[in-house]
Amino acid sequence: MRLALLVPGGSGQLGRDLAALAGPEVEVVAPASAELDLRSAGEVVAALDALVSRAAAAGAAPVVVNAAAYTAVDAAEQDEVRAFGVNADGPRVLAAVCSSRRVPLVHVSTDYVFPGDASRPYEVTDELGPKSAYGRTKAAGEDAVLGSGASAWVVRTSWVYGKSGANFVKTIQRLEGEKDQLTVVDDQVGSPTWSADLAAGLVELAGRIAAGEGPSSRVLHCTGEGEVTWNGFARAIFEEIGADPERVRPCTTEEFPRPAPRPAYSVLSNASWREAGLTPLRPWREALAAYFRS
Template sequence: MTALALLVPGGNGQLGHDLVAAAPEGSVVRAPGSNDLDVTQAGSVVRAVDDLVAAAAEAGLPAIVVNAAAYTAVDVAESAQAKAFAVNADGPRLLAAVCSSRQVPLVHVSTDYVFPGDKAGPYEVDDPVGPKSVYGMTKLAGEASVLRSGADAWVVRTAWVYGAGGSNFVKAITKLEGERATLSVVDDQRGSPTWSADLASGLLELAGRIVAGNGPEGRTLHCTGGGETTWYGFARAIFEELGADPDRVKPCTTAEFPRPAKRPENSVLSPASWVDAGLTVLRPWRDALAKAFPSFQEDARR
């Protein structure tokens, strides 16, 4: 894989962590967290991209930005709309504008929440959007800003991400397994669990293609773990990895556990755009979970 000069806003998050870990040998990586790079502040973004350009020139490497910064507190976003829009919409707009002016390509990570979730089958990249939550609306606005910015940019939607860094469903279920005799988990929402390490590898493969001048024709792509399940099915698989009885996980409906933000019933994203681009399809979600589990099991129990 080609060495890169890589800027990863959101470098402290679970995806950012794995992007740094998977960066090709010889790469120059800048992975600032929100304290070091506030994507909502133009001056901060300009300095970060200019630093990347300078580092790329010094190292003789192609520069690219992979934006992993996001406001992901889905329920809190319903009452913190200004903050969510600032990070998820204004931030990508600023990044894309600066990338455009410096001629640095951009890969922006988005979400299944841009869709309404009422389709029977997997969502294709050109299916009608229609987010039902503030979080989804802000992410859709960010996509639009990036794609109309004039930057050499791609949007990659993903879903149900978990990894060693940050909080996520796998860590939560692992912790609860040790605290409760049984768990009730929603069985009427479907999606594709995605290990952040696999996603990072896919994004870096895409980045390598882009800097080589062979970026996909389609500017919006879907990249998730292979296959699909429900949150209930996902929780049972986590129990299996723990060596616990999966029958301790009980199915329930979304209506039984109402949340401030409405979740898509169907979050399954079709891999067709990724396949058509000639990119490596991520492994099946169940295989990925088995591979991933040892790397963060102890941390999840803390």
């Protein structure tokens, strides 16, 4: 079945990778946040009506994949009102309009909705307990979407990096050329996820939903397979760019304080994704190598 996707947040790294998947079977319109403010009901209604019209003309199924988010984790501690507007109010408006137009919605969320103190990967049924402003606003966005009455799915992911925008991989690449030695925390564990892999997974999910085969679980986890510390991730980046990983030294979270608390362990279990019959993302280390080859 042909897909007609509307991707709010189209200028971000995930939005750009979703737009790059456009082709004969997938039409993508990916407006930047400046072009489509999800807090504006009028703008969202116009965008959804245009999506429905395009889909009808092309004989395609309309689906919204929401990649718009306020992701400045530390800045959110000082500006939670703004973060809430983007991460909760916007999705609430979007979900309400999707419900009224009967257009399915896939909403992207984060590992930060959990407290980050687990000793095993978080399942979709685990209790939320965000410790940061960013996490609280994203959790509120999930509640808004799932309680809207829309045909909606929430997809949580983690440690996303891509070719565009600011991210950990780009930061480490830059610092490698600026410093003889880097110090990176070695007591926070998660699962790096290449945005290109995540985008492909979201399009696969959208296709299943459009075909009437959406997963019974309305919350899914989708990350790169495996887990690593930020220090281990940085060392792997050094290896990929031909630098000596021994130049990356470990430190503790206490030695590198940040305005927003970071989860000590935020690995997400991908069991829900596999149980839905969706293609698991490749192991994070394999994806990182592919990212640099690309």
